[in-house]
Amino acid sequence: MALAGVRVVELAGLAPVPFCGMILADFGAKVIRVDRTKVTMAMDTQARGKRSLALNLKTPEGVSVLRKLCVQSDVVLEPYRKGVMEKLGLGPEELLKENPRLIYARLTGYGQSGSYAAAAGHDINYLAMSGLLSMLGRRGEKPYAPLNLVADFAGGGLTCALGVVMALLERSQSGRGQVIDTSMVEGAAYVGSFMWKSRSIGMWNNPRGENMLDSGAPFYDTYQTSDRKYMAVGAIEPQFYSQLLHGLGLDDADLPSQMSFSDWPKLRQVFTDCFATKTQAEWRAVFDGTDACVTPVLSLEEVSSHPHNQQRESFLQDSQGEESPRPAPVLSRTPAQPCQGRDPFIGEHTRAVLEEYGYQPQDIDRMLSTGVLECNAAKARL
Structure with missing residues (x-):
C-alpha cells in the first residue's frame, strides 16, 4: 500500500482527526490511537485499521511514554486546542529536536494563531467563519450547515491528510519533518475556492438560493416522485x-x-x-x-445496491456487517486495503504497541499496576 511503513500516533479526538487517521490507515500507515484511561467507550467511529493504547497523560510517566512514541514515529496527529501539548512539554519544537524527521500535524478549528486560536467551536462555527455558510440555504431561508461535512471532514480531516502526504513526500527529498497547521476555517474556505474565484464571472450575483448551483435554478x-422519493x-x-x-x-x-x-x-x-x-x-x-x-436520490440503505456502485464495489462490509464507503481514490498499483475487522477497544493494543516501541514486559506490568496504562486485551477476546 502507498503508506506502508509509515508510523502514525493519533491523539484521540472527535471527527476530523479520526477521519485523517483512518485515511492514513486505509492506505497502509500503522496508526496508533492514544486514548485516555478510565474511558468506557470510544467516541471514534472512524477507527478502521487503527490500534488503541490507553495512556494516563496526567502522570509524568504517561507523558514520558507518549514522548517516546512520538519521537519514534513518522507522524503525530494532534487535535487539541492551542497550547495543550506545550504544557505537557510535547509541543512540536520539543519533539522535532529529538526527531527532526517528525511530521507534526495540528488540526484545530481556527489554527495556531489569531485571536480565535484558543476558542472552542464546531463545524458550523468554522463554516460560518469561512464565508461559505452565508451561501448555503434556499431562497428566503436562513443559512444552513450541510451536516458537518465541509469544515470537519473536507476542510479538516481530508485537508490534514493531504498535508501529511505532502510533508512525507517533501521529507523523502530533504530528510526533514515539519509542522502542519490545519485550520478548519481555512480548509473549508479553500475547499470553496470555486465559489470565491467564480464570483468574477457572475455566478453568485444573486442572493442566497437564487443562483444556478444553490437551488435557484429549476434544472x-x-x-x-409519486412514491415520496x-x-x-x-x-x-x-x-x-x-x-x-x-x-x-x-x-x-x-x-x-x-x-x-x-x-x-x-x-x-x-x-x-x-x-x-x-x-x-x-x-x-x-x-x-x-x-x-x-x-x-439514494438513501444510505439503498446506495450499495445500485448497479453502478455494485459494479465498482464502491461500498464494503466489515466483519461485523457494518457498511461504509470504500477508500477513495483508487490507486492502480498500491490501492487501499481497508481493515475488515471491528474497531479496537480502548487500550486493546497497549501491551503490543509498547513492546514494539522497546518497552520490557516488566515495565509495562508496573505501569499497568500504577495506572499509567490500561490494557483491555482480555476484554477483546471475549
Missing part, C-alpha cells in the same frame, strides 16, 4: 437540458427559456408537477442511459 434541484436534476448545459425535457415529455417551445431567471419559479412548478406523476423507479427507467443528468 439544478431535487424533485419529489426524490430525483436529482443537474441539467445545466443545453444538450443535457434538452434530454431532461425529452424525458419529462415536455416541449421546449411551450416553456420559458432555460436561462430566463424571472421565469425560473414557473419552470420549477412545471418540473415539480411532472416528477410527481411517476415513482422513482419509473423515472430511473426513463433517464438511465441518457445524458439528462438525472439520478435517483
Whole structure:
C-alpha cells in the first residue's frame, strides 16, 4: 500500500482527526490511537485499521511514554486546542529536536494563531467563519450547515491528510519533518475556492438560493416522485437540458427559456408537477442511459445496491456487517486495503504497541499496576 511503513500516533479526538487517521490507515500507515484511561467507550467511529493504547497523560510517566512514541514515529496527529501539548512539554519544537524527521500535524478549528486560536467551536462555527455558510440555504431561508461535512471532514480531516502526504513526500527529498497547521476555517474556505474565484464571472450575483448551483435554478434541484422519493436534476448545459425535457415529455417551445431567471419559479412548478406523476423507479427507467443528468436520490440503505456502485464495489462490509464507503481514490498499483475487522477497544493494543516501541514486559506490568496504562486485551477476546 502507498503508506506502508509509515508510523502514525493519533491523539484521540472527535471527527476530523479520526477521519485523517483512518485515511492514513486505509492506505497502509500503522496508526496508533492514544486514548485516555478510565474511558468506557470510544467516541471514534472512524477507527478502521487503527490500534488503541490507553495512556494516563496526567502522570509524568504517561507523558514520558507518549514522548517516546512520538519521537519514534513518522507522524503525530494532534487535535487539541492551542497550547495543550506545550504544557505537557510535547509541543512540536520539543519533539522535532529529538526527531527532526517528525511530521507534526495540528488540526484545530481556527489554527495556531489569531485571536480565535484558543476558542472552542464546531463545524458550523468554522463554516460560518469561512464565508461559505452565508451561501448555503434556499431562497428566503436562513443559512444552513450541510451536516458537518465541509469544515470537519473536507476542510479538516481530508485537508490534514493531504498535508501529511505532502510533508512525507517533501521529507523523502530533504530528510526533514515539519509542522502542519490545519485550520478548519481555512480548509473549508479553500475547499470553496470555486465559489470565491467564480464570483468574477457572475455566478453568485444573486442572493442566497437564487443562483444556478444553490437551488435557484429549476434544472439544478431535487424533485419529489409519486412514491415520496426524490430525483436529482443537474441539467445545466443545453444538450443535457434538452434530454431532461425529452424525458419529462415536455416541449421546449411551450416553456420559458432555460436561462430566463424571472421565469425560473414557473419552470420549477412545471418540473415539480411532472416528477410527481411517476415513482422513482419509473423515472430511473426513463433517464438511465441518457445524458439528462438525472439520478435517483439514494438513501444510505439503498446506495450499495445500485448497479453502478455494485459494479465498482464502491461500498464494503466489515466483519461485523457494518457498511461504509470504500477508500477513495483508487490507486492502480498500491490501492487501499481497508481493515475488515471491528474497531479496537480502548487500550486493546497497549501491551503490543509498547513492546514494539522497546518497552520490557516488566515495565509495562508496573505501569499497568500504577495506572499509567490500561490494557483491555482480555476484554477483546471475549
